[in-house]
Amino acid sequence: MLRLRKIEPADLPYLYRWENDASAWADGANHNPLSQQDLRAYIESTTGDIYRDGQLRLIIEEDGATMGCIDLFDFDPRNRRAAIGMYVAPEFRGKGVGKEALRLLEQYAFGFLHLRVLYAVIATKNIACTALYRNAGYTESSVLPGWTLESDAVIFTSFRPSRD
Secondary structure (H helix, E strand, C coil): CCEEEEECCCHHHHHHHHHHHHHHHHHHCCCCCHHHHHHHHHHHHCCCCCCHHEEEEEEEEEEEEEEEEEEEEEECCCCCCCEEEEEEEEHCCCCCCCHHHHHHHHHHHHHHHHCCCEEEEEEECCHHHHHHHCCCCCCCEEEEECCCCCHHHHEEEEECCCCC
16 A cells, blocks of 8 residues: 655665656756755755645655655645645656555645645646646646746646635
8 A cells, every 4th residue: 555654764765866867857846966965964854844844755655665755845834835746766657656645645735734725836748747637636727838948837736725
């Protein structure tokens, strides 16, 4: 069964490989290689508390296999919203890992953190991710022309009204 868990020091080799996957840089905020020391410092400094850190990175795993990571970032506690970022290792893509990880993250974000809005900015050329968010019921709320050198982007949002 797939699960999300807090990042651990043993995840350093995975993070090093994923963060230095230049093929993913156009879709994310990282545009340069990261050292093991950079990543070790990140792992040591993160508390796993989104209210303290302003972000939360969770590892996607199943039956001992480390499959990727999913993040909440650009966290706004007042307006109860956060952005989503996800990386699924190439060997696990096309197997429903992203779909299940997103479902679990939504349960946590909407159910436990009581967020109202989750959103993701996805390059239009990233067909797999755009399909993932469409199929998960996210609304294409805005198109960002020329957002990256490679492609336009779309903001996908999921809104759950407050119950209070």
